[in-house]
Amino acid sequence: QSSVMEESSVPPIDPDFEPQSRPRSCTWPLPRPEISAVKPEGPEGPMAPSPPPGRRPPTRTSRRQAARVRAREVEAGVVAGVGAVGATPRKGSSRRNAWGNQSYADLISQAIENSPEKRLTLAQIYEWMVKTVPYFRDKGDTNSSAGWKNSIRHNLSLHNKFLRVHNESTGKSSWWMLNPEGGKTGTMDNSSKLLKSRMRAKQTKNSPNSSQQFPKWGVNSSSPSSRGSLEEADMWTSFRPRTSSNASTVSGRLSPIGPGQEDEDNLGEESLLGRYAAGSLAPTLTETLMEELDLIDGLTFPLPSASTLLPRGSGFTAFAGNKAPLPQCGPKDPPAFSNSIFNPHNSHVPSSLEALLTSDSPPPSDVLMTQVDPLMPGPGGVALMALGSKPSPLLVGKGLEPNKVAPMALQAQMHPPPPPAAAPAAPVAPAAPRQQQHLSQGPAERLPTDLDIDMFTENLDCDVDYIINSDLMDGDGIDFNFDPVM
DNA sequence: TATACTAAACAGT
DNA sequence: ACTGTTTAGTATA
Secondary structure (H helix, E strand, O other), rough: OOOHHHOOOOOOOOOOOOOHOOOOOOOOOOOOOOOOOOOOOOOOOOOOOOOOOOOOOOHHHHHHHHHHHHHHHHHHHHHHOHHHHHOOOOOOOOOOEEOOOOOOOHHHHHHHOOOOOOEEEEHHHHHHHHOOOOHHHOOOOOOHHHHHHHHHHHHHHEOOOEEEEEOOOOOOOOOEOOOOOOOOOEEEEHHHHHHHHHHHHHHHHHHOOOOOOOOOOOOOOOOOOOOOOHHHHHHOOOOOOOOOOOHHHHHHHOOOOOOOHHHHHHHHHHHHHOOOOOHHHHHHHHHHHHHHHHHHHHOOOHHHHHHHOOOOOOHHHHHHHHHOOHHHHHHHHHHHHHHHOOOOOOOHHHHHHHHHHHHHOHHHHHHHHHHHHHHHHHHHHHEEEHHOHHHHHHHOOOOOOOHHOOOOOHHHHOOOOOOOOOOOOOOOOOOOOOOOOOOOOOOOOOOOOHHHHHHHHHHHHHHHHHHHHHHHHHHHOOOOOOOOOO
């Protein structure tokens, strides 16, 4: 049950609150003067459920229009004199909607912001509406709620500002969060839609199943609600690229949709979005990487959510506020993403990471950083090199706790050459019995992520050896600079 | 024209 | 039945 709401002990909303004017740093429960001055109009408010007989009645317009008119009338009558002051009276001084000037999106945002964890399930949002917004108070029952609930769902899906995060702990509906990036344009542009649908197509292909494939990325487990600090484990996200912002959009392919996604989409999007790194990899390698990418997709997300959950002040939000493409855009946006992380010019990153790492929500960071590596720019070879050397210092330098922070990839990197004994030639987990990904259960592709990376480095070793033994011996001035991390 | 509300078709759980 | 995603018609600023 939506315990979140109860615990939030957030006072009911001010029907007149004005989201638009709300400073980013402000917390939702804005001071609300007179709350119920707005008497919820009768059940037959603006949204009066007019007789909905047929499916798509010839003229639904008239109906709706009528309702809308009624709404305005009601508003005028009921609200007049009250909320007028509320906030940004759109135009006249009457409310735009029966409940005030807020749009559904505003209300939803407010609901989410108000929640302790900055995330709510659909049902919780409904609940919040009914509890908080006078107008909906008496519209909680199934009969009278169909309309506005439909609108809520519609808004959640439509706006970029809302992110859907898979919620495995409850096994129920997804979490809805606010897009740290703000959702810029608000609604999806064409490209976003395209990606989105593509992702959906993908999503339906492989059931996003698999519990705890991602060892908890504890989202600031201060949450009193549902997930204690224990169940966060099975949390993974499925982002939809609703951002329509430049890079984000493109990159925006957020939805990891769980393990074992097809690469098809990746490739497709790639061509669609334009080239990037992987394109230069050898076919086979590309495929492998692409699968990794899919996993990464799922892993990169936590960041944004973490940022959302972190105190506004924490440097982390810099990510959101900053132009830097959000992690959520992640996977599909390796270049940009990588840059935002490693680019020395991006002053936000270090502090952000620091903030993140020192916060309660570590997992995201490790995942983020390590997993991203393979996506590093450039030709496969270079990228691999990077994987083997560069990132490590960074990670280690940050004082990450292997056990806690880097369950997967990081570990793989920190214990590079798994004892031969432990790592047979076959794709068998090298050591720690970590949760393994159920990639596309395909016989050939069920490689655990970490293992993949292990193998990656192994392969790398081989290559190096080979190079040293052959090419290098030819003395052509090849310059290898490996960081002495190991 | 951009936003927003409403309705509804559909698909997946 | 509930969730989510889309499409479409309409209204309003």
